[in-house]
Structures are given as C-alpha cells and as structure tokens.
Amino acid sequence: MRSINVAGKEIFIVQSHNQVLEAWRDSPGINVFSLDYHTDTKTAFHNYSYWRADSEIKSGRCGNHEERLYELTEEKISQYLDGQININQVNDNLKHDEHLDFAVRTDMVNIVFVLSTNRNASSSNPNVYIADGPEEYGHQRIIEFSPQCVPGCSKKTHGNECLGLRADSSIEDSFLLDAVSHAESFKSSFFENYILDIDCDYFNTEKSLHPENFEIFKRMVRNSRMITIALEPECVKICRHEGSGLTSEIVLNRLISIIEEIS
Incomplete structure (x- = not known):
C-alpha cells in the first residue's frame, strides 16, 4: 500500500x-x-477455508466439509481479533472479493x-x-x-x-x-x-x-x-x-x- x-x-x-x-x-x-x-x-476467507477443508477431508482429518469450512473461517477471524495475526497475515489468506x-x-x-x-x-x-x-x-x-x-x-x-x-x-x-x-x-x-x-x-x-x-x-x-x-x-x-x-x-x-x- x-x-x-x-x-x-x-x-x-x-x-x-x-x-x-x-x-x-x-x-x-x-x-x-x-x-x-x-x-x-x-464470505471472508472462503477460498482459503474451502481448500483447507477439502485437503483435510481427503487426508481423513475431518468428515464434514461445510462444518469445517465454517470453523476455519471463524478461527481466522478470532485469531485477528485476539491479536494472534496482523492485517498483513490476514491478507495472505484473503481474496480480493x-x-x-x-x-x-x-x-x-x-x-x-x-x-x-x-x-x-x-x-x-x-x-x-x-x-x-x-x-x-x-x-x-x-x-x-x-x-x-x-x-x-x-x-x-x-x-x-x-x-x-x-x-x-x-x-x-x-x-x-x-x-x-x-x-x-x-x-x-x-x-x-x-x-x-x-x-x-x-x-x-x-x-x-x-x-x-x-x-x-x-x-x-x-x-x-x-x-x-x-x-x-x-x-x-x-x-x-x-x-x-x-x-x-x-x-x-x-x-x-x-x-x-x-x-
């Protein structure tokens, strides 16, 4: 910027x-x-969460794609609000829409x-x-x-x-x-x-x-x-x-x- x-x-x-x-x-x-x-x-982090959940299902680490997608999105938002990640790290996993x-x-x-x-x-x-x-x-x-x-x-x-x-x-x-x-x-x-x-x-x-x-x-x-x-x-x-x-x-x-x- x-x-x-x-x-x-x-x-x-x-x-x-x-x-x-x-x-x-x-x-x-x-x-x-x-x-x-x-x-x-x-939705925020939709692309990141979708493919991360897809990968976890294929590797057998989770069973429900929609539920895991929601969890991953909420996790990222919570990490930002709690100060665990900064805005640059947010943008690393956020698409332009x-x-x-x-x-x-x-x-x-x-x-x-x-x-x-x-x-x-x-x-x-x-x-x-x-x-x-x-x-x-x-x-x-x-x-x-x-x-x-x-x-x-x-x-x-x-x-x-x-x-x-x-x-x-x-x-x-x-x-x-x-x-x-x-x-x-x-x-x-x-x-x-x-x-x-x-x-x-x-x-x-x-x-x-x-x-x-x-x-x-x-x-x-x-x-x-x-x-x-x-x-x-x-x-x-x-x-x-x-x-x-x-x-x-x-x-x-x-x-x-x-x-x-x-x-």
Missing part, C-alpha cells in the same frame, strides 16, 4: 482490493461507500454500501443485503446496489445500449444521486463519517472518466474521511468495454487529476 496526499486529501492506493484493510483498520465505526464493477461480498465481509465482521467498519455493475440475484452471505431485491432488509451491514441502467430508463430488458449508457454515466450526478439516496435510506447519517472506496475496474469507458456533471462525486470526495483506490489491473482490462484502452494507471491518473481539480 502506498499513500499520497492530494490537496489535503489522504489517498491510499493498493494493487489488490483486499489490501485496503490496511488503511481501514484505523477507522473503527466508519462507513464505506464503494464504487466497483464487482460486488466483492463473498472477501474483504468487505471481514471488515464488518471484525467491526473494522460499520456499514458498507457497494455501488456495482455486476448484479447478484441472491447472496449466500448472511451479512449481505441486495437492494431492490425480493427480501426485506434485515439490518445487514453490507448493501449491494447494482442498477442495470440509469434512472428513468423505461425499458423492460436492458441490453448493450443500457450497459453502455450506465458505464458512461458512472459518476454523473444523474446516476450517483440515486445511489446516494439509497445509501441514506438505510442509514440517514451514512455520509457523516465515511470512506470513499474506488476499484479502478468500476470505470469501463473513457467517457466515464470525463463526466459532464459530477457535483455529487465532488462532494463525496471533499467530505470523505479518506479515499482508497484499488488498481486491480487485470480486472480493469477484463471489465473495460470493447474498443476501450483503459488501464488501471490511466484510471488512477485521471482520478487523481479530478481530485486535484475538486480540492
């Missing part, structure tokens, strides 16, 4: 998204507003609101609530909000045209206003104390980095306690739209330029 100060705003930059925990750990009780292509809401669950389960942060492109129909993680989904809100601390198009679109099905329009509008006022309203509907004081978290793969077109009206994004930058940016270079290449030449460095440099202009 490296940090830079842009016009008085502290920005922490990491390669893999889970590494933002190094910055978040010093801000207990803070909320997180995350811009991401993916939801990143998998498992950090949000870890952050709320250890009370590193309070509520996480994820504005994502990728849309999940359901989640097996009990800590996750899918906004606009069929279930009622049960005070989960991770909220996924994944609109398929920009507000006001009347189409019943959203094809490539909608995907392009949504991508181009990533930080336009018309798009962010709806997300901000949703976040505040779950916690009215959400934006009184928050981290602005950005995964570079959230931006999929060149136009998305050159918005026409982005007063809401400016306000989010100004009022955030800090900004964390995950480069995720391979994800940027995978998620960018056809014909786009975006890279994580292009996105990062443009974001820094925008923040400099805002501040």
